[in-house]
Amino acid sequence: MGGDEDDEELPDYREPRTVCHLCGGVGEIAHPVLGVLGGVPRTVNAGRVCYLCEGDSALPGQCPPL
Helix, strand or coil, X not given: CCCCXXXXXXXXXXXXXXXXXXXCCCCEEEEEEEEEXXXXXXXXXXXXXXXXXXXXXXXXXXXXXX
């Protein structure tokens, strides 16, 4: 309980960032393709890298949704 303990510091963000509007901060968007599972055709959602944020999950600056 002494004051000699190392205090955890919060990360220092140099610039404001906005969660990507297209992928919702996941970094990937759904890419539905046809897949045959057990002889039955189905839609399979294969993820692909978000083209707006390029997989970074955030956009630089403060970007209002359009």
